[in-house]
Amino acid sequence: MGTDESGKGDYFGPLVVAGVCVPAGGREVLAGLGVRDSKTLSDAQAERLARAVREAYPTAVVAIGPERYNALYAKMGNLNRLLAWAHARVIENLLEQTPGCQEAVSDQFGDARLLERALLERGRRISLTQRPRAESDPVVAAASIVARAEFLRRLAALARRFATPLPKGAGPPVLAAGRAFVARHGARALAQVAKLHFRTTQQVTGAGA
DNA sequence: CGAAATCCCAGGTACCGAAA
């Protein structure tokens, strides 16, 4: 299986981690579908491919909404720990569906032991590989696509709920949108749509900066 | 000429080691 996250670098929206269990030989199938790193795909392509992947293989998705994300971040105090926790949950959910899926590949984030420990605490045993640029593996790429699609869906839903544009990323448009959001809904509501530990929060709530 | 693929840049966080 492969796991990957989406939304980590986005100020607005949830953090989504997805996992896909692909049997032997599936890499060729994925490549045939056009699966590759979600960063190189348009939003529409990601949506379409995500649907194809979810229909073809068992998948697990853990979406952490901004409110829960902020609470977890405050509790864990470290983004990598949060990521490890989420990846572990995905792996375990996927294992419940497909107990035979005993090999996992994920991106490397921080100390590899974090993820191993998060799994061990659940008493699971699995062959786990973590490495930089793991998304070059079609299986991890498929997971990144599923995660990305779910992120986009939820970000759009948030924007609708608050009737406010919520751009992706963390650039100038995000800063402007953040200020507009605060002007309309107040600073407290920010916790429902954004990841507060980003420096962007100070720039949004602080006077100018 | 239009669309697609590619490359480059910016932003953010965490980790490690060195210096005060």
Next chain:
DNA sequence: TTTCGGTACCTGGGATTTCG
């Protein structure tokens, strides 16, 4: 012991170049 600097990693966006 605390603070600072540099490195590695991930993510998004835009501009540029290439192909059909």
